[in-house]
Amino acid sequence: MSGRRLALIVLVLLELGALVAARLLVNPVAALPVSEVGTQEVGLVEDMRALELAHDPGDLQSWITIGDFYCSFGLLPQAEYCLAQAAELGTLDEDGLLLRGNILSRLGRIDEARAYFQQVVEGRGDRVSDAWIQLALDALRKNDPRAAEKALRQCSDEPIAQLALARLLMRTDRAADAVTLLDRMLEKNPSSLRAVQMKGWAYEAMGEDRAAREQYELSLRHVQTISMLTPVRQHDEQMHQQYGPGRFLMESGQREQQGDLAGAIAMMEQGIEASKPLMRSHYSMRIAELELDLDHPRKALKHLRLVMLNDGESAEIWELVGLAWKRLGDEGKARRAWLEGTRLRASKSMSSNLYIHKNLSESFAEAGDDESARRHRGLMHYEQGRLAWRKNDLQSAEVFFANATIDNPQQAASWFYLAETRRARNDREGARVAYRQCLLLNASHGRAQRGLAILDSE
Numbered sequence: 001m002s003g004r005r006l007a008l009i010v011l012v013l014l015e016l017g018a019l020v021a022a023r024l025l026v027n028p029v030a031a032l033p034v035s036e037v038g039t040q041e042v043g044l045v046e047d048m049r050a051l052e053l054a055h056d057p058g059d060l061q062s063w064i065t066i067g068d069f070y071c072s073f074g075l076l077p078q079a080e081y082c083l084a085q086a087a088e089l090g091t092l093d094e095d096g097l098l099l100r101g102n103i104l105s106r107l108g109r110i111d112e113a114r115a116y117f118q119q120v121v122e123g124r125g126d127r128v129s130d131a132w133i134q135l136a137l138d139a140l141r142k143n144d145p146r147a148a149e150k151a152l153r154q155c156s157d158e159p160i161a162q163l164a165l166a167r168l169l170m171r172t173d174r175a176a177d178a179v180t181l182l183d184r185m186l187e188k189n190p191s192s193l194r195a196v197q198m199k200g201w202a203y204e205a206m207g208e209d210r211a212a213r214e215q216y217e218l219s220l221r222h223v224q225t226i227s228m229l230t231p232v233r234q235h236d237e238q239m240h241q242q243y244g245p246g247r248f249l250m251e252s253g254q255r256e257q258q259g260d261l262a263g264a265i266a267m268m269e270q271g272i273e274a275s276k277p278l279m280r281s282h283y284s285m286r287i288a289e290l291e292l293d294l295d296h297p298r299k300a301l302k303h304l305r306l307v308m309l310n311d312g313e314s315a316e317i318w319e320l321v322g323l324a325w326k327r328l329g330d331e332g333k334a335r336r337a338w339l340e341g342t343r344l345r346a347s348k349s350m351s352s353n354l355y356i357h358k359n360l361s362e363s364f365a366e367a368g369d370d371e372s373a374r375r376h377r378g379l380m381h382y383e384q385g386r387l388a389w390r391k392n393d394l395q396s397a398e399v400f401f402a403n404a405t406i407d408n409p410q411q412a413a414s415w416f417y418l419a420e421t422r423r424a425r426n427d428r429e430g431a432r433v434a435y436r437q438c439l440l441l442n443a444s445h446g447r448a449q450r451g452l453a454i455l456d457s458e
Helices: 003-026 042-054 060-072 076-089 094-106 110-123 128-141 145-152 159-171 175-188 193-205 209-219 231-242 245-257 261-275 281-293 297-311 315-327 331-341 352-366 370-390 394-407 412-424 428-441 446-457
Strands: none
Touching (some): 042 060, 042 261, 060 231, 110 128, 128 159, 128 231, 145 159, 159 193, 193 209, 261 281, 281 315, 297 315, 352 370, 370 394, 394 412
């Protein structure tokens, strides 16, 4: 190549470089912020890096998408940077405005956030109620109850807004108005534990002790919990189901619904790998249940041991351990596992304790131990009664508790709940008999003493 031709090529390259530099000076392309999530699960980090590689710095929506990801997983300064870049490229839509307001609010920049929520309100789009909720919560953070109430009254029938408004009314000496609001809410959500609890608090604030006590007792027979997550927080939950380990959990559920249990297990195992270095024990617990459905008890035991090692024992684990040993033909180990489970209580809506006693009753009956079989059958009826009681199904609960006292008459708890159920059903004399029987078995049973005192005072 001649020296003249080489010089010409160099000159052309220099001119191209100068043009590119000049263009960047006029309209520079912003780089992504540094995002470090070293303590997060490897699956989440992989998904984040994939989003960053696919990012188009010249596209407004691309900035919003990655900013949404950063926000949902706690990288708030990075998220705000992304939304600021999006705003430089064009006008944010309703979702973008709400997202930027949410980010600023979480960063504590409440006054800046308000402007974005207000734009959503003025736009009268689909997410106006979401913006009002955020305006209300931020007003409460600034100790401005008047602004908070104004915003909450714009949120139509959003349960979280109604509960927040009821609490605000109670704190501003308007408990009677709170009761009216909660009554309307209970017409649509009759099993709402939180609404019943708050109604009791309102009556207490009004000095109506009997009504407050009735609501408290009613709250003991409710299990439905309304989500206290705001709409933007609910969006975070959806993001956690789309990225990282959560997406494998969702895919596993879909495969299970399609009858592909092996595929469901494979997805859960990928979810466990994607969770590292953290440990999500409920993934292993679900695999154990699926392995039992496929009649793979040894594989189930492997996962159950892992759960117990990391999270400790529970009634749910011992129920499944016993079932696995029974599938393996070792009735002795199955029975010992279920007996271990009797020491522990499952969560309120779980039926593990019921099935543990059912399995023990059947196991002892097969072994010819009729006394133990009858005792555990009574405890099984007691657990059935507790589940019905928590659903406020008093008719069924009374039948179960009555059967429990027949099969296992020495258990004070069955007599107590039979008494409580009868009192709730206005069977005062039947309740009195059951309370007294409970106290014969346990003279220091405080709740039975209180129940009798209530009957005597009314």
